[in-house]
Amino acid sequence: MADTNYDVIIIGSGPGGYVTAIxxxxxxxxxxxxxxxxxxxxxxxxxxxxxxxxxxxAEILDHxxxxxxxxLTLEGTMKxxxxxxxxxxxxxxxxxxxxxxxxxxxxxxxxxxxxxKLTKPGEVVVGKSSKPVVEPQNPVxxxxxxxxxxxxxxxxxxxxxxxxxxxxIEPDGKLIWTYFEAMKPAKMPQSLVVMGSGxxxxxFASFYLSMGVDVTVVELMANxxxxxxxxxxxxxxxxxxxxxxxxxxxxxxxxxxxxxxxITAHVETKDGKVSQIKADHLISAVGVQGNxxxxxxxxxxxxxxxxxxxxxxxxxxNVAGLYAxxxxxxPPMLAHKAEHEGVICIEKIAGVPGVHAMDHxxxxxxxxxxxxxxxxxxxxxxxxxxxxxxxxxxxxxxANGKAIxxxxxxxxxxxxxxxxxxxxxxxxxxxxEVTELIQGFVVAMNLETTEEELMHTIFPHPTLSEMMKxxxxxAYGRVLNA
Amino acid sequence: MPINITMPALSPTxxxxxxxxxxxxxGDKVSAGDVIAEIETDKATMEVEAVDEGTVGxxxxxxxxxxxxxxxxxxxxxxxxxxxxxxxxxxxxSDASGxxxxxxxxxxxxxxxxxxxxxxxxxxxxxPAPKAxxxxxxxxxxxxxxxxxxxxxxxxxxxxxxxxxxxIKRDIEAALEAGTGKAAPAAAEAPKAAAxxxxxxxxxxxxxxxxxxxxxxxxxxxxxxxxxxxxxxxxSKQTIPHFYxxxxxxxxxxxxxxxxxxxxxxxxxxxxxxxxxxxxxxTIKALALALRDVPDANVSWxxxxxxxxxxxxxxxxxxxxxxxxxxxxxxxxxxxxxVISNDMKDLxxxxxxxxxxxxxxxxxxxxxxxxxxxxxxxxxxxxxxxHATILAVGAGEKRPVVKDGExxxxxxxxVTLSTDHRCVDGALGAQVLGAFKGYIENPMSMLV
Numbered sequence: 001m002a003d004t005n006y007d008v009i010i011i012g013s014g015p016g017g018y019v020t021a022i023x024x025x026x027x028x029x030x031x032x033x034x035x036x037x038x039x040x041x042x043x044x045x046x047x048x049x050x051x052x053x054x055x056x057x058a059e060i061l062d063h064x065x066x067x068x069x070x071x072l073t074l075e076g077t078m079k080x081x082x083x084x085x086x087x088x089x090x091x092x093x094x095x096x097x098x099x100x101x102x103x104x105x106x107x108x109x110x111x112x113x114x115x116x117k118l119t120k121p122g123e124v125v126v127g128k129s130s131k132p133v134v135e136p137q138n139p140v141x142x143x144x145x146x147x148x149x150x151x152x153x154x155x156x157x158x159x160x161x162x163x164x165x166x167x168x169i170e171p172d173g174k175l176i177w178t179y180f181e182a183m184k185p186a187k188m189p190q191s192l193v194v195m196g197s198g199x200x201x202x203x204f205a206s207f208y209l210s211m212g213v214d215v216t217v218v219e220l221m222a223n224x225x226x227x228x229x230x231x232x233x234x235x236x237x238x239x240x241x242x243x244x245x246x247x248x249x250x251x252x253x254x255x256x257x258x259x260x261x262x263i264t265a266h267v268e269t270k271d272g273k274v275s276q277i278k279a280d281h282l283i284s285a286v287g288v289q290g291n292x293x294x295x296x297x298x299x300x301x302x303x304x305x306x307x308x309x310x311x312x313x314x315x316x317x318n319v320a321g322l323y324a325x326x327x328x329x330x331p332p333m334l335a336h337k338a339e340h341e342g343v344i345c346i347e348k349i350a351g352v353p354g355v356h357a358m359d360h361x362x363x364x365x366x367x368x369x370x371x372x373x374x375x376x377x378x379x380x381x382x383x384x385x386x387x388x389x390x391x392x393x394x395x396x397x398x399a400n401g402k403a404i405x406x407x408x409x410x411x412x413x414x415x416x417x418x419x420x421x422x423x424x425x426x427x428x429x430x431x432x433e434v435t436e437l438i439q440g441f442v443v444a445m446n447l448e449t450t451e452e453e454l455m456h457t458i459f460p461h462p463t464l465s466e467m468m469k470x471x472x473x474x475a476y477g478r479v480l481n482a
Numbered sequence: 483m484p485i486n487i488t489m490p491a492l493s494p495t496x497x498x499x500x501x502x503x504x505x506x507x508x509g510d511k512v513s514a515g516d517v518i519a520e521i522e523t524d525k526a527t528m529e530v531e532a533v534d535e536g537t538v539g540x541x542x543x544x545x546x547x548x549x550x551x552x553x554x555x556x557x558x559x560x561x562x563x564x565x566x567x568x569x570x571x572x573x574x575x576s577d578a579s580g581x582x583x584x585x586x587x588x589x590x591x592x593x594x595x596x597x598x599x600x601x602x603x604x605x606x607x608x609x610p611a612p613k614a615x616x617x618x619x620x621x622x623x624x625x626x627x628x629x630x631x632x633x634x635x636x637x638x639x640x641x642x643x644x645x646x647x648x649x650i651k652r653d654i655e656a657a658l659e660a661g662t663g664k665a666a667p668a669a670a671e672a673p674k675a676a677a678x679x680x681x682x683x684x685x686x687x688x689x690x691x692x693x694x695x696x697x698x699x700x701x702x703x704x705x706x707x708x709x710x711x712x713x714x715x716x717x718s719k720q721t722i723p724h725f726y727x728x729x730x731x732x733x734x735x736x737x738x739x740x741x742x743x744x745x746x747x748x749x750x751x752x753x754x755x756x757x758x759x760x761x762x763x764x765t766i767k768a769l770a771l772a773l774r775d776v777p778d779a780n781v782s783w784x785x786x787x788x789x790x791x792x793x794x795x796x797x798x799x800x801x802x803x804x805x806x807x808x809x810x811x812x813x814x815x816x817x818x819x820x821v822i823s824n825d826m827k828d829l830x831x832x833x834x835x836x837x838x839x840x841x842x843x844x845x846x847x848x849x850x851x852x853x854x855x856x857x858x859x860x861x862x863x864x865x866x867x868x869h870a871t872i873l874a875v876g877a878g879e880k881r882p883v884v885k886d887g888e889x890x891x892x893x894x895x896x897v898t899l900s901t902d903h904r905c906v907d908g909a910l911g912a913q914v915l916g917a918f919k920g921y922i923e924n925p926m927s928m929l930v
Binding site for chain 1: 645
């Protein structure tokens with residue numbers, strides 16, 4: 001009889017779950033991970049990664065369309081072949097999905113295929129997956145364990161999240177899409193309405209815009225990407241509008257009429273005016289919600305709040321031996337937050353010395369629209385709300401040599417310091433490659449540098465990163481190239 | 483109303499730029515978002531967009547103009563139905579608020595030009611990496627180092643919870659919360675930490691006030707003297723290991739001598755005597771002489787050295803409304819009783835008027851605090867650094883004493899010497915008191 005007793009069982013193999021499993025194995029735990037659909041979870045299969053692949057196609061197309069400004073002539077026209085663009089994106093996911101399978105094997109982590117249900121403390125019953133198989137879908141990996149009853153001292157729920165649906169505008173997979181359908185269009189639509197301008201909404205808007213689609217974004221709040229610093233948000237909006245994106249803020253989709261091959265969205269603005277926008281599809285991107293249902297949380301009396309499992313700073317639920325990490329444990333619903341939360345959780349279980357709770361102020365966020373947006377820490381408004389005395393520095397891409405050489409001179413970097421202590425409170429960026437730049441400031445914040453160390457750091461020339469230093473200098477009235 | 487288009491700022495610090503090229507001419511219709519001109523600085527070129535729609539009424543600054551100041555009027559836009567006659571350039575230049583033509587750029591310009599604030603504590607001297615007691619490096623994040631400096635904390639005294647025991651921001655916050663890790667006085671004198679080094683360690687104002695019914699008290703803000711007393715004495719009790727030595731002194735001989743000397747004092751024309759000695763004056767002199775005799779106790783502590791004073795400068799605590807102050811009789815061991823007495827009268831008077839000069843109350847090598855006149859029998863005082871000792875003097879009162887096996891009555895005064903044990907040990911303290919008692923009980927020796 002197969003061994004069904006583990007030290008740690010993790011439910012869900014998304015970026016939170018599988019990373020936690022690897023760390024658990026490194027710490028010497030006998031570990032298993034339960035997955036019902038695809039190793040790597042949404043992130044790797046239907047989220048972060050495949051959208052980056054799509055956006056890369058869009059980026060290359062954008063560049064090709066501006067070839068002339070680089071002195072290059074393209075014979076004929078550059079066209080996107082939607083089937084091949086999607087196929088490439090799926091291929092990228094498939095490669096990484098296989099990679100997670102390899103990592104599980106390498107770390108001697110058992111993969112249990114099916115749907116997990118918590119039946120009593122320390123016990124997981126794995127049954128058949130209720131998820132319909134979605135094509136293109138990766139096959140079930142070889143050598144997995146199957147349905148049955150498994151026990152573990154520690155069970156970590158990492159079941160992730162799914163798109164939130166608004167009543168009356170529920171996604172139907174045909175006319176009203178979620179990211180899931182938006183990621184694999186069979187043919188390129190002519191027009192789209194995107195409901196919600198968070199990272200998911202704005203990335204799809206940017207992708208389809210590059211593909212030549214007429215896109216309208218409807219956002220409830222006053223600014224697009226409402227979690228971002230207002231100045232950056234306005235900057236990004238202007239750049240996106242210049243590219244041709246239509247953006248309606250302080251507005252909501254009240255109703256969607258469906259025809260055979262199109263929808264009509266009724267959009268009501270703050271002043272009560274209702275307009276109708278006809279489009280091929282509507283993408284619903286109004287946020288995600290935790291997958292807390294049907295895993296037996298209720299039976300065990302696990303506390304939940306607003307669709308998420310309630311945890312303490314080390315991922316512990318109110319039930320001994322049961323933990324939760326990642327999207328299912330609350331916002332921000334980001335892969336890197338899930339990973340880190342998982343590592344903290346398992347290290348605390350293992351009693352690794354020096355484990356500390358996650359500092360939520362130091363979780364960066366990236367949005368891969370064109371131009372990109374990235375940020376970490378407090379926005380200017382939030383810093384002021386907290387009564388902080390601050391210094392703000394800014395630097396514009398249009399005075400950076402590398403940015404001009406790249407033909408990417410539209411962008412802005414903004415940093416916020418505590419005036420008294422010189423603590424870096426936040427960094428906010430919009431422009432080319434800022435999703436790669438932000439990490440410099442994240443490291444700086446994590447090491448608790450002040451403006452002084454940043455000013456003493458040598459940034460290579462010519463790079464976009466020089467703008468980070470200039471923005472710091474600007475906060476202290478010492479900017480050089482502006 | 484015509485809309486003014488002004489020179490936009492390409493960066494928050496840009497002051498002027500070149501108007502490279504107009505892309506529109508007078509009479510052209512423009513709508514919001516249209517690119518109307520190109521502006522350049524030494525490194526960048528930017529397009530200027532119209533933020534309103536209208537007709538270009540007048541181009542004020544022509545193509546190729548260099549050194550155009552930010553916010554200077556560069557063109558005027560006419561709205562529907564307006565004609566060029568409506569343009570009034572004279573008053574327009576300053577009215578930049580009407581049309582920040584650079585769009586969002588203009589709002590990025592700070593209200594005032596950035597000023598380099600070298601005086602700001604945060605941006606001043608780099609904080610040097612402190613050394614551990616064993617001379618090894620203390621690992622602390624830059625932010626923790628700066629916060630420690632700003633708050634007068636000693637990194638050596640803190641436990642780091644960061645990677646490999648590194649002191650990080652949360653350790654500083656925890657120390658501030660718990661009131662631990664205060665730096666030694668010398669370091670604590672630094673920036674604002676001086677405000678109230680250890681008051682923060684007591685209960686907060688809210689914690690205190692909530693113990694009392696509202697309206698059952700009145701709040702009086704602290705003045706400078708109150709804050710100084712609080713700061714210095716808290717510092718003293720926290721950093722100086724005090725010990726106390728008490729002794730009883732018979733005063734009869736001293737009182738007799740005092741009466742004799744006072745009655746012999748020469749008088750001026752109005753009959754005012756040249757001096758009128760008090761017991762306190764004689765106490766000052768006796769303490770000064772005792773320290774001359776036991777020089778090892780006439781010292782001050784510093785972290786590196788023992789400061790051996792060559793003279794006994796005796797501070798005398800003077801109670802004044804709202805607090806107390808300690809003027810100093812310099813070289814008291816050399817001064818005659820009459821000089822000490824007259825000096826003390828002058829200092830005491832000006833102390834009550836709060837008119838002492840700093841050099842009259844700063845420094846000193848010891849102090850006397852006398853509560854005898856208030857009938858106090860005995861008490862102990864708090865050493866006032868940089869002094870190493872302070873003598874607390876009680877009232878002279880008739881007490882039964884045993885002399886040669888017989889009970890008799892004598893006027894007796896109890897005194898207690900508080901001592902900084904870092905620099906004056908117990909036996910030394912006892913020697914000082916022994917010498918003091920000798921002068922008080924054989925007062926003639928103070929005269930020679």
